[in-house]
Amino acid sequence: MTEGRRALLHSALALAAAGLAAWWLPQVMELFAIINATVYIAMALLALSLALVWGFGGILCFGQAAFFGLGGYAYAVAALNLPDTTYAIPIALGVPMLAAAALGYVMFYGKVSDVYMGVITLTVTLILFNFINSTAGEEWRIGAAPLGGFNGIPTTPPLNIPGDPGTPLTPEQIFAVAIGCLAGCYVACKLILRSHFGRVVVAIRENELRAALLGYDVRLHKLAIFAIGGLMAGLAGLLFANSVFVSPTMFSLAYSGQVIIWVMVGGVGTLLGPIIGAMLLQALTSWAGTLPEINPNLILGTVLVVAVLAIPRGLQPTLAGLLRRRER
Amino acid sequence: MTALLATEGLTMRFGGVVAVDDVSLAVAERELRCLIGPNGAGKSTFFRCLTGQYRPSAGRILWRGRDITGLEPHAIARLGIGIKTQVPSLFDGLTALEGVTLALRRRHGEREARRRARAALERLGIGELAGAQVGLLAHGQRQLVELATVVAPEPDLIILDEPTAGMSAEETAGTAALIREMSRDHAVIVVEHDMQFIRAIASRITVFHQGRVLVEDCAERVLADPRVHDVYLGRPPEARMAVPA
Numbered sequence: 001m002t003e004g005r006r007a008l009l010h011s012a013l014a015l016a017a018a019g020l021a022a023w024w025l026p027q028v029m030e031l032f033a034i035i036n037a038t039v040y041i042a043m044a045l046l047a048l049s050l051a052l053v054w055g056f057g058g059i060l061c062f063g064q065a066a067f068f069g070l071g072g073y074a075y076a077v078a079a080l081n082l083p084d085t086t087y088a089i090p091i092a093l094g095v096p097m098l099a100a101a102a103l104g105y106v107m108f109y110g111k112v113s114d115v116y117m118g119v120i121t122l123t124v125t126l127i128l129f130n131f132i133n134s135t136a137g138e139e140w141r142i143g144a145a146p147l148g149g150f151n152g153i154p155t156t157p158p159l160n161i162p163g164d165p166g167t168p169l170t171p172e173q174i175f176a177v178a179i180g181c182l183a184g185c186y187v188a189c190k191l192i193l194r195s196h197f198g199r200v201v202v203a204i205r206e207n208e209l210r211a212a213l214l215g216y217d218v219r220l221h222k223l224a225i226f227a228i229g230g231l232m233a234g235l236a237g238l239l240f241a242n243s244v245f246v247s248p249t250m251f252s253l254a255y256s257g258q259v260i261i262w263v264m265v266g267g268v269g270t271l272l273g274p275i276i277g278a279m280l281l282q283a284l285t286s287w288a289g290t291l292p293e294i295n296p297n298l299i300l301g302t303v304l305v306v307a308v309l310a311i312p313r314g315l316q317p318t319l320a321g322l323l324r325r326r327e328r
Numbered sequence: 329m330t331a332l333l334a335t336e337g338l339t340m341r342f343g344g345v346v347a348v349d350d351v352s353l354a355v356a357e358r359e360l361r362c363l364i365g366p367n368g369a370g371k372s373t374f375f376r377c378l379t380g381q382y383r384p385s386a387g388r389i390l391w392r393g394r395d396i397t398g399l400e401p402h403a404i405a406r407l408g409i410g411i412k413t414q415v416p417s418l419f420d421g422l423t424a425l426e427g428v429t430l431a432l433r434r435r436h437g438e439r440e441a442r443r444r445a446r447a448a449l450e451r452l453g454i455g456e457l458a459g460a461q462v463g464l465l466a467h468g469q470r471q472l473v474e475l476a477t478v479v480a481p482e483p484d485l486i487i488l489d490e491p492t493a494g495m496s497a498e499e500t501a502g503t504a505a506l507i508r509e510m511s512r513d514h515a516v517i518v519v520e521h522d523m524q525f526i527r528a529i530a531s532r533i534t535v536f537h538q539g540r541v542l543v544e545d546c547a548e549r550v551l552a553d554p555r556v557h558d559v560y561l562g563r564p565p566e567a568r569m570a571v572p573a
Binding site: 206209211215 | 379381400401402405406411413417418419420421422426427430431433434438477481
């Protein structure tokens, strides 16, 4: 099968699976499970955004949670100020994308080295975490939206039916929207990577100097893929805000660190692996949280160490390799 | 007539070290020029200034009379300059065909770029490596894949930094023939120190020494110049014998 046909098949399968899950799961799952699943999907989308930026763009961003948090807060603030929450969507996508573009401009056009890029992205998310944490006072409000400090914005309104502000989406509908967003972003990533732009991005990951010597503007391509990653992380934040509510923990070190672990376990340089990795590890962390005698982070750390030693390339490449061997 | 590429008083300092010192040279359309010199002569620094990897401390670089000093490498490449680095700089995770296709995609559609990429690989005698992952190839083959990547877009000027490093004698002879052939349609600057290779391509030569241009002349006269022997090849045997013990 050619590469193009395989990508088409994967995209069709992803959309079909998403459609099936969006239709069937709400019928068999309880409300709590549906809300939980929506959170998982939001996190899987966050992992997908880093999978694109890190796995294909070669930019190890330690602060992907910054764009996740910005997306969530931008949505919450806009939704509280606008009559129709549908209008909050472009704001929730635009703010993190522009923030990523601004940060990317400083890093890529400033020729910051990879190590410092990690430090800068991590620092930015921690600054945002501390800033949002200290916005508890009444003076910290944007229009009708109080930022709420450590408590976040519990009054975050959900999305409504477009054009009908009086009818908010039910958790089941938000779950379906989330699945649609995840599948749509997966297909979009596939299309981006199949395009000439995507190929140049991968070539830059392989060898920046050679790409530049062929006439490709390395800084511009990196900036573009970083901004797309920021937009996708912002969409994840929007979905999270719709399933729970926004709070400073969205910017926390825990999220920034976990998303890197999800991508590593799933497989750097793959798209489906990080989605699966995010879902599996969240389920594992949730289950570990119910055990009174053990710290869930300890289990997560152990899983990471074991995964790095046992499947260094990650879940998807390892499983694909096993399947290929069986086919032969 | 305006030179294709010229430098005027090009200087590159690293702190107190002057690696390239007031170098002025001009390369005409379709000229084949060799830059030679012993290790540390400033050839590679000069190469990096020309290709935009270093911003010169002083002086100018002119492309068809236009000042291009300080342009980024991608902007210099877009002028129509093909650049091959000393250590093969390739997309190791891609196949040879994919890499060469990328070199052509800025100007051609996917299908035409692939066709031309295949032709470029064939021209270098490595058509059978089209589907091979570049990172797994031997050093000499990698050199050839990089040459194909550089030559494929038909640039006006090709700058090659030690194109035969790590190549077998046979591959070196083939590359010399290829460079002579390329110079019929393109200007070529070759930075080298393999004298067999320099003799084989027999072009005009600029000799670097301690960051400056020592001699610039045709191959025959440069190779016979005693100053070049002194700084680069070592003194001739009779001169050595004359040195008191």
